[in-house]
Each structure stands twice: as C-alpha cells, then as structure tokens.
Amino acid sequence: MLKRSEALQLEGITGPDLFSLCQNAGRIRDEHFGRVLTYSRKVFIPLTNMCRDTCGYCTFVKTPKSGEGNIMLPSEVLETVLKGQKQGCKEALFSLGEKPEARYRYAKDKLAMLGHDAMLDYVREQAQAVLEKTSLLPHINAGAMSLAEMRALKPVAASMGMMIESTSKHLMKKGQAHFACPDKEPEIRLNTLKYAGQLDIPFTTGILIGIGETWQDRIDSLLAINQIHQEYGHIQEVIVQNFRAKAGTEMAKHPEPDLDDMRRTLALARLILDPSISLQAPPNLEERYGSYVSAGINDWGGISPVTQDFINPERAWPQIDSLAEACRGLGYDLKERLTVYPQYLDEKRGYLDPALASRMPFLAAQNGLAAEQWKNF
Template sequence: MIREIDDALQRAADGGRITPEEALLLYTDAPLHPLGEAADAVRRRRYPDGIVTYLIDRNINYTNVCVTACKFCAFYRAPKHAEGWSHDTEEILRRCGEAVELGATQVMLQGGHHPDYGVEYYEQLFGAVKSAYPQLAIHSIGPSEILHMAKVSSVSIEEAITRIQAAGLDSIAGAGAEMLPDRPRQAIAPLKESGQRWLEVMEVAHRFGVDSTATMMMGTGETNAERIEHMRMIRDVQDKAVEAGYADNRVAERGGAGGFRAFIPWTYQPENNHLKGRTQATTLEYLRLVAVARLFFDNVAHLQSSWLTTGKDAGQLSLHMGVDDLGSIMLEENVISSAGARHRSNLLELISMIRSADRTPAQRDTLYQHLAVHRRPEDDPTDERVVSHFSSIALPHDGAADRSLPLIEAR
C-alpha cells in the first residue's frame, strides 16, 4: 500500500492522471504532509507566479420561497409560508448598486424554486441588472434553477439556457450540486433532480458557451467513496468538454479554461435545518479532500477554498494543500449563514491571510483574470470597510430583510 500511495502521489505531482480508486486511497491513507506537498507541487507547476486570487462580489437572493425542501437548507420557506418573501427588481437593483459602490465585480443572483418563476422571470431579472450595471458579471443560479424554470415555462433546457444567456447571464454557479451520487443525494434532497441530470444541464450550458463552476457539500453522511465519486462525475463531464473543444485543458493563462473553470468544496452547516448536524466533516477531512481534489482534477484549472464554512485558519491552511483561490469578500450571504456559518473577514484580513502564507494576493474577476496584483504590502488596498459578509436576514438584528449595506468608497 505504501508503494501504491507513493506512486500515485508522484504521478499526480508530475501532472499525470490518477484513478478514482487511487484518489480514494490517497484520501483515506496517504500521510498528510506528503499529500499536501504533492498537491502544492501541482499548484506551483500550474501557477508558478505564486499568486492566490480573491474576488469581491455579493450574493443577492431574490426569493426564499422554494418547493424543493432540501433537508440541509435553513433558508427556504414553502409556498404560502408566513415567512416567505420575494424582492422586486427595484430592490435587487438597489443591492447591485451598493455592491458596485463597494467595488464588487460580480453578483450571484440566487433563490428558491418559486412555483411561479419561469424563464420569463429570469429574462427580466438578468436583463434589468445587465442594463443598469453592465460592469457586473452575472454568475448566478445553477442547474436546479434552470430545470425548474424550464418546467414552469414548458420549454426545453436548451431554450431556457439560450434565453437567459441572451438576457445577460454570464456564468452558471455550481449551486445545487451538494452530493451528486444517488444515495446521499436522495437522503438529503429527495425532491431535487438527480446528480446525473444536474451534470447534463451543465453539459448543455458548456456546449452553448456558458461556463460554470462545480461545488461539493461534504458532511451530510456521505461516505469517503461517495465523495470521490462526486469528483469523478465532475471530471468525466469536464473531459467531454475538453474533447469537444468547449474547454481548454491548458492552463498557461490564468483565465478560465472553459467548462468547469473551478472546483469549490465546502462543508455542511448544521443549524436550523432538518439534518440538525447529525453528521459533519472535520477540518482534517476537508483539508485532505482539498488536496486530493487538486491531484485528481487535472482538467479543472482552479481550486477554491471555502473559508466561509471552514473558518479562516482552515482557509489559510488550504493554501498549502493546492488551493490557488481563497474565494470572495462576499458582501452579502444569507443561505449558508442561515444554517450557522458565522465566519467573517474584511479585505485587508483576507489579503493578509494570503500574504502570510507566502503567496502573492491578487483581486480577480469572474474568469480569473487579474484586476490588481498586490506584489508588495504597499500595493495593498487601504480601505478597511470592505467587509464580508453582511447577512441581511440571518444574523441577529431587527429582522428587516431589506437592511442596507453601509456604503463606502472603494479604491
């Protein structure tokens, strides 16, 4: 077994492909330090400049009304529930404007599967945002929302994607992936589409030139093998994109390579939902998964850490396990916060986390193009008020769902 581990680590570190069986072996049995060293070797080969990126964005929820009732979700309310709400376009545009004032380059428009929201709703929403703020990239929704809107409007997946793309959608988020293998997915989200169907929607989007990210929620009772199977399913779809020419497996440039441009694992949060924290992933499990992901995804350009769910210490440690992106200063986030995520940071702290890990911080856009590289401490932003994250509904306050962000001057 030791020789098998060493062989797989060396092959992956050198840029070779490891099998799902080898990935599982590394995840469960490889010594932590050699595992991290191999993953970091992959990062260094891909990005020899030593740059770790971050993003400034805002996650704006248009409704919490949802018919899917996922057991891990603390955010949704059933239709006609007294606590259900939907924001009108004016309110969403106001929040977009605040994000622009804070220096955001991206918005994530996400919400529940509202029974009345078909393709027409999203066309109007994306069109309004793009018209008012063309500088904002709309990296939003996920395959689940696309399937839902297509069903409400009685159109094909292809038509739904082309219409919302034309309206202004720039990129599809990896939302709704959770766990893709059938058994754990049925256990936590029995009303949601299958993992295979989720991937089929992504394949259609990639074929139409709409790139995306891929995520994984760990800690809801899935097995180690199912975690690796989740990654295998994503890698297989990315292989198809590369073979068809929708994605470029070369990573000489930092920008998105097409198809799935990043993999983002995160940990289940246990508060206020039906699972009630009966199972959770440990920090060590998370860090090992991150490292294995960097070794396994030879065809996905970027690996993002989720300090929002794991905490800043784990986020910084992940930079030594193959991670090249520390995620975002998310100016607002409600969904994970509703389930208990309370980790907050500000721009200067996030940059310090990157720099003290002996990496060079850089602000990026949605496609991972560098907007500002902070090569020296004197290059760092000086505004202390860009803070992540303000939760308008989840953190204790007066309960107002439309509470505003404090506006600042963004450098």
C-alpha cells in the first residue's frame, strides 16, 4: 500500500509516469478481483430533494420556496420500485437530502402528514415496505447519522452509504463548496463511517474531486477512509467521483478535473486502499471506460434501466449491453452484483440482519454476485 509521503510526490504526474502508476493499480485490481467488472442494477428513490445543507455544486436540492421541494409518497415509492423489479433490478437506492425538517417548516409539516417527526423514520418505514412488498434490497444513502439513527436503520438496509467527499476543513469556509453545510463537517462524516463499522454495516463511501480541495486533501481523505476500514473491515466500496459544473449553481464556472486528474486519483485510491475494497467510478460522468479500467477500477456502481441519475440528471446512464461490450473489448466480463458485496454475505459475521440474511440464498449465486444475471446483453 502507498505511503503518504510517496502519494504526495504523485501530484501532477502525466505521460509515462502516469501510465506506470495506472499499470500498478490495474495489477492490484486484477490480483484481487480477477477479470471481472461489476455493476448493480438498481432503481433510484429520491425520497426527498429538500436538505438543510446548501452545497455550492448541487442541483438535486430544492427549497420549499422554489415550489419544487418534495417528499415522495408511499404510493410513488412502491410504483417506482415495482417498475424496477419488472426490469430485473435487485437494489432500491434511497437517496435524499439531509434532515430537511431541521431547516424547513414545510418539510416538518409534510412529514407530520405522513405520520412522522423525522425524515429518517420515514426512510425506515419505506425501506421496510420495499422488503415486505418487493424482492429488492434497500441501500440507504441518508447522509451523516448518529449511532442510534444507524442502528434503527440497519434491520431494513442490506447496505448503506455516504460520500465523505473531502476531509478538508477549508471547504467549510465562506465562498467554498461546503460553506453553511453542517452535515459536511469532516469529523461528522468520519464519525458516521465509524458508527457503521461499530454496527457491522456494509458501507459505501467515496471522495468528490475538483471542488476546491488540494492533492494532499485527496490523499488524507483516502487515508482516513482506509484507516477506519482497517479498524472495522466494513467499507465495501469507495467511489471516486469527478465534479461536473452545473448551470444555476454557485460553482457553475468552476473548472472540472480533466481525465488525467481522474486517472491519477483513481490509481492513487487503488494503491492507498486495502485491496479488498472495491473501487468505483460513475460511468455516466465521463464515458472513458478504458481509461477508468486501466487506472484500477473494478466496479461501475449503480445503473438503472428505470430511473435517471437524480444527482446528475443531465448525464444519462450507459446502456448496460454497450458497457458490457466495452468491458469485453478490454478483456473483462461485466457481471451484476447485489447491493451488498460477497464478503459480507456470511450470516455468521453479523453484517446483515437475520431477516435480510435469510433472503440471500435466493438472490446470491455461489460466488456472491447476483444469482439472476439480467439477460439483455
């Protein structure tokens, strides 16, 4: 694994040096994951687009004042999930703004109409409904949470996730990406990762690059993630996501990371992180599949045949058959996985609530990937 002092020296490398770095990352990936790249066939549930944070790059979040602030009704959630089930989806990803009821009376009143005081209680109810009424597995991405909040959600979540984004405190200052965003305080994000570890929750996290952080910040963020994984062993995947500028945001004119920057960071992540941690890059934010694979990724994350990427709605998902063909051209097979990775399926390890664990023999193949591979390629 790469030391911090060695990683610092990689800033800005390009040409043959970058090629060599990527080769090393690819070798580690192949040694641990073989010639298989994975993805999760999922349906996205944007349970609420209201949030108490105001990140400078976000278009997902809407305010009540805009007239677009919304909380999905139970009937809307079920309708969406059933559409996904018909299309062979295995995962229901609950993505939502963080604690909107703490900022907006409108959100608090809407929750009260639904019979709840807190958004996370509503999340739990809807995840339970997915388990009772469909064959899909909930993955809950509800942001920063306390130990008690995560404990309450564990019985209804096969996995959970939250992007660290960055451990840089500089980004919390006025004029920076995370100004006036109480849930983006680095210590709060890292504590959420630790709580997930204490509760044995299979967890997804990651970094967002190009939002004003330094190369050193990226290194320290990845090292912090890896240190927590070394203590608890629960981080199943790390996403390296590239910032894309969006019209109408404070960062609309902010420069985006180029392909070499993304390759450097992906290779850096693969060389810093424990080899058992899956490395993911979103396929719809930069359709340079060969460059990402050569830099050490082994997973493409969630791809939906039903719902858009609500965080990046301007970026369409790739067709899964086209992605599979691209992977084959690079010498890899594309395989569908479940929201929980194979190493966390052992019932004796306690990562899954017993009711969830009892479903896995019907959903997982012997290798831990999805037993039923969607036959559209």
